[in-house]
Amino acid sequence: MAGSSHGHTPAAWTGVIIAFIGFCVAGVFMVAAQPAGFWAGMALILLGGVVGGIMRMMGLGQPKHTHPVHEAKG
Template sequence: MAGSSHGHTPAAWTGVTIAFIGFCVSGAFMVMAQPAGFWAGLGVVVLGGVVGWVMRGMGLGQPKDAHNALVEQQREPASVKS
């Protein structure tokens, strides 16, 4: 995946960072036995996905055809055994 720049976009970094913070908040409140904080943390996780999706829609994500073009470029032709 390193050759395809998978996830190396502002949309991906922002969405994952927000979701990670929500995961940490949710985990901390779960340990403290506070259900309201746990659910609030899960809400932040969902918010991270929404923010990443919106940023991708604004053009800050990887274009759809960029991955397919790179895969086709790197693919080696099959050899025929005789």
């Protein structure tokens, strides 16, 4: 996939950054034995996926490639 821009979009970066922050928050609170903070971090992880999906629907993600249909001639 040389030359591909897969994942290099605002939607992808935003979703991954939010999910990474959620992962860090959940990890800290898990070590600190604070279940409420852990679940808040887990919610942030899910929020990252939702925000990335919404941004993709808004046109900030990678466009879908359509393949032309070749009909047999003859």
